[in-house]
Structures are given as C-alpha cells and as structure tokens.
Amino acid sequence: MIYQPIAWAAFQCWPGVVIFRLETHNMTQSQTPDRARLEASDPDILAALTGEEARQRAGLELIPSENYAFPEVLTLLGSAFTNKYAEGYPGRRYYGGQEFTDAIETLARNRAKALFRAEHANVQPLSGSPMNQAVYLGLLEPGDTILAMDLSHGGHLTHGAPVSHMGRIFNFVRYKTDPTTGAIDFAALANVARETRPRMIVCGYSSYPRDYDYADFKRVADEVGAITMADVSHIGGLIAADVMRNPLDAGFDVMTTTTHKSLRGPRGGLILCKEQFAKAIDASVFPGLQGGPHMNQVAAAATTFKLAATPAFRTYAANVMTNARALAAALTSRQVRLVTGGTDNHLMVLDTMQSFGIDGAKAQAALDRVGLTTNKQVIPDDPLPPMRPSGVRIGTPALTARGIGTGEMDEIAAIIAETLVANGDAGAEAKLRTRTEALTARFPIDGL
Ligand SMILES: *Cc1c(COP(=O)(O)O)cnc(C)c1O
Numbered sequence: 001m002i003y004q005p006i007a008w009a010a011f012q013c014w015p016g017v018v019i020f021r022l023e024t025h026n027m028t029q030s031q032t033p034d035r036a037r038l039e040a041s042d043p044d045i046l047a048a049l050t051g052e053e054a055r056q057r058a059g060l061e062l063i064p065s066e067n068y069a070f071p072e073v074l075t076l077l078g079s080a081f082t083n084k085y086a087e088g089y090p091g092r093r094y095y096g097g098q099e100f101t102d103a104i105e106t107l108a109r110n111r112a113k114a115l116f117r118a119e120h121a122n123v124q125p126l127s128g129s130p131m132n133q134a135v136y137l138g139l140l141e142p143g144d145t146i147l148a149m150d151l152s153h154g155g156h157l158t159h160g161a162p163v164s165h166m167g168r169i170f171n172f173v174r175y176k177t178d179p180t181t182g183a184i185d186f187a188a189l190a191n192v193a194r195e196t197r198p199r200m201i202v203c204g205y206s207s208y209p210r211d212y213d214y215a216d217f218k219r220v221a222d223e224v225g226a227i228t229m230a231d232v233s234h235i236g237g238l239i240a241a242d243v244m245r246n247p248l249d250a251g252f253d254v255m256t257t258t259t260h261k262s263l264r265g266p267r268g269g270l271i272l273c274k275e276q277f278a279k280a281i282d283a284s285v286f287p288g289l290q291g292g293p294h295m296n297q298v299a300a301a302a303t304t305f306k307l308a309a310t311p312a313f314r315t316y317a318a319n320v321m322t323n324a325r326a327l328a329a330a331l332t333s334r335q336v337r338l339v340t341g342g343t344d345n346h347l348m349v350l351d352t353m354q355s356f357g358i359d360g361a362k363a364q365a366a367l368d369r370v371g372l373t374t375n376k377q378v379i380p381d382d383p384l385p386p387m388r389p390s391g392v393r394i395g396t397p398a399l400t401a402r403g404i405g406t407g408e409m410d411e412i413a414a415i416i417a418e419t420l421v422a423n424g425d426a427g428a429e430a431k432l433r434t435r436t437e438a439l440t441a442r443f444p445i446d447g448l
Pocket of ligand 1 (some may be wrong): 128206232258268
C-alpha cells in the first residue's frame with residue numbers, strides 16, 4: 001500500500017528506469033529472461049507485478065490467512081505442469097501422457113496422509129471453497145441439516161452463510177461463543193444438536209482466536225449420529241507441525257484445509273478423511289464438482305507437504321504461535337481490547353470500536369496508510385454491519401515467515417496503537433510509515 005502507488009506513478013513517468021531498478025535489485029538470475037519477455041509483451045502487467053512485489057516487501061502483512069509461499073512453490077506453479085490435463089486419479093485418467101502427473105499426485109497424497117495421520121487424502125480441490133462444497137455434496141443430500149459456527153463468532157462463509165450457494169442447498173443451524181468467556185458454548189451447542197439432529201457437525205473457523213478440544217464436538221456428534229468435519233484452513237500448517245491439536249487424532253471423519261495459508265503452499269484445498277468416506281469424497285471432487293485438476297498446484301502441494309514435515313517448519317510454526325501471544329500481550333498493554341482477551345493460535349481480533357472509537361473499516365484504511373495490511377472484521381454479535389464492523393483481524397504467519405520475532409512485537413503493537421490514536425493525522429501517519437519501512441527493510445522475504 002505504501003510502495004505500489006509510488007512504483008506505479010514512477011512507472012508512468014520513467015518506465016525504463018523503474019523496471020531497470022527493480023530488476024537489478026530484486027530478481028534472481030533465472031527470472032530475468034522471463035521478465036524481459038514479459039516486459040516486451042505486457043509492460044502494464046509487469047509494472048503491476050513489480051509494484052505488488054515491492055508492496056509485499058515494504059509493507060507488514062498482518063492478514064492471518066495470507067503468507068509467503070515457499071520459493072519452490074512459486075517455481076512449480078509457473079512450471080510445465082500448468083499445461084497438462086489430468087482428469088481422474090492416478091492410474092485412472094481420461095487422457096494419456098500421465099507418467100509424471102501420476103507420480104506427483106501419488107507423492108502429494110502419500111505425503112499429506114503421513115503429515116496429518118490420515119487414512120485418505122484428496123489433493124485436487126482448486127481452493128478452500130470448492131473443497132468444502134465437495135465434502136457437503138459428497139456426503140449429504142440437499143436439504144440435510146448441518147450444524148456449524150455462527151459467522152460473526154468466527155465461522156467461514158462456506159459454513160453456510162445465507163449469501164453462499166451452500167446456504168441455499170443445505171439447512172444450516174448455528175452454534176455460538178459464550179459472551180462472557182468468548183469460548184464456544186458447548187452446552188448450548190449440544191442442545192441445538194439434540195433439537196435439530198444434524199447429519200453433520202462442522203468445526204473450524206476464520207476468526208476465532210482460540211483452540212479447542214475436538215473430543216467435545218465428537219461426543220455431541222456421536223450422541224446425535226452426525227458426521228464430524230473440521231475445516232482447519234487457517235491452522236493447517238500449525239497442525240502439520242503438531243503445535244496445535246489434530247482433529248483426526250480425536251476420531252474426526254473429515255478434515256479440510258487450504259494449502260496457501262499457514263502451510264505456505266499453493267492456493268488450493270486438501271481433503272483428508274477416513275477410508276470409509278474415500279470413494280464418496282473422490283467422486284464428489286471429480287467428476288462431481290470439478291474438471292481437470294491444476295497439476296502445477298498439485299506438484300507445489302506435494303513439495304509443500306514435504307517441507308512442512310521438516311524440523312525447520314516445526315520451528316516456524318512454533319514461532320508463529322509465540323509471536324501471536326507476544327503481539328497480543330503488547331497490544332493489551334496498550335489498552336487494545338482483544339476479542340476473548342487474547343489468543344491460543346496465530347490470530348487475534350482487535351475491538352477497535354471499543355478501544356479507540358474507530359470502526360474496523362476506518363481502522364483498516366488507517367493501518368494501510370502506515371504500511372500494515374489487515375482486514376476489517378465482525379466481532380461476536382456485532383452491532384455494526386459487515387462492511388463497517390467493530391474490529392480488525394490480524395495474525396502472525398506471514399511476518400514470522402520473513403523472520404520477524406518476539407523482539408519486534410512491541411514495535412508492531414506500538415505502530416498499530418499509535419496509528420489508531422492518530423485518527424487520520426497525516427503527519428503522524430507519515431512518521432509511523434517510516435517506522436514500518438525501517439522494520440520490514442531488516443527482514444527480506446525468501447524468494448521475493
Ligand atoms: C480461507 C478459508 C476457506 C476458503 O478458502 P478459499 O481458498 O478462499 O476458497 C474455507 N474455510 C476456512 C475456515 C477458511 O479460513
């Protein structure tokens with residue numbers, strides 16, 4: 001946000017100079033010929049790309065669902081696997097020429113199963129949303145009841161938001177968090193389950209800053225005869241590294257995760273399930289919902305699962321959690337009210353309305369101006385509308401990936417709090433932006 005408009009404006013005036021400067025400073029040798037070709041065929045898109053790269057380097061990425069993909073992932077996404085159709089599954093494809101696609105998909109599936117201690121893996125979902133759709137459509141009938149978390153309490157759009165197609169096809173009922181503790185109210189959840197007899201109970205979240213015991217869900221599901229599904233899209237990397245609990249260890253039937261958030265892989269989805277659901281899940285993904293899988297994404301996912309099994313990744317995941325706790329403590333000491341009072345995972349929700357009298361949309365815009373990327377966020381039972389909610393959501397996966405540690409959390413909390421106190425003052429914001437850039441300059445992003 002700081003750098004992109006400047007890079008863009010500069011490009012408009014001196015395109016050659018800007019391209020030259022960014023190329024010489026930021027490109028690896030192997031990328032340079034491709035960039036020269038792109039410069040010739042589409043300079044507008046190249047300028048936007050270099051602007052986005054500069055924005056990512058200079059700014060501090062605090063959106064908890066974003067991350068920097070492993071450099072190997074970027075290489076594979078731009079590889080010849082992009083060219084290949086591979087409808088079907090290894091050994092059972094509709095097209096020829098599959099010796100290498102079969103090999104990478106088999107590796108991806110086996111590595112995913114080992115990483116998450118799962119009986120079966122499907123690595124073809126194009127992203128998180130079709131991944132969840134494939135589970136609902138494969139295991140349930142239209143009109144069936146699904147019990148899932150209320151959106152404003154932390155659930156995801158694909159957990160039955162009225163604006164989503166899934167919300168029209170299935171009968172979603174809700175559980176919520178307790179207003180005093182902010183934790184999931186399991187007694188109320190069990191009551192809803194007994195009254196509505198759901199065919200499936202979904203847990204997992206996008207903005208709930210706590211962990212929970214999956215056995216609590218499993219007990220209720222067993223009592224009412226429901227299938228258990230955990231959508232761990234945000235924390236897939238943390239579960240892979242065993243720094244957060246794994247729902248499959250608690251006997252869950254299905255677990256889904258995106259591969260591009262805390263896992264640092266390609267944009268995509270992964271479905272893990274018990275063997276008894278394997279056939280239904282595979283048929284639901286293809287041919288039920290999708291056509292040809294993106295084999296460049298499958299190759300990148302395979303490498304991601306290998307990297308996520310290393311000691312280095314375990315250290316990364318542990319640091320994500322340590323950084324989140326340090327950032328939450330530093331914000332709290334600056335009078336910022338956090339939803340549930342803190343965090344047990346990688347994310348936290350700041351109640352900016354109550355802390356500073358600023359709604360989440362204004363807070364997001366102010367933080368953008370000082371180089372901190374966040375997203376506006378509804379808080380439980382938010383009195384304000386979704387486009388102008390009461391808070392912002394932040395997290396630590398991306399900043400941890402560039403090596404930022406607990407020593408920097410106090411400065412980051414200070415920049416956040418001082419930005420919200422400055423309340424749009426341009427002079428104060430300019431100084432705060434300089435502090436953000438001084439910090440990010442010390443932490444280059446691997447592969448970018
Ligand atoms: C991000 C997310 C998804 C959807 O992923 P997309 O790739 O954006 O479609 C689904 N569920 C949860 C919990 C998520 O956080």
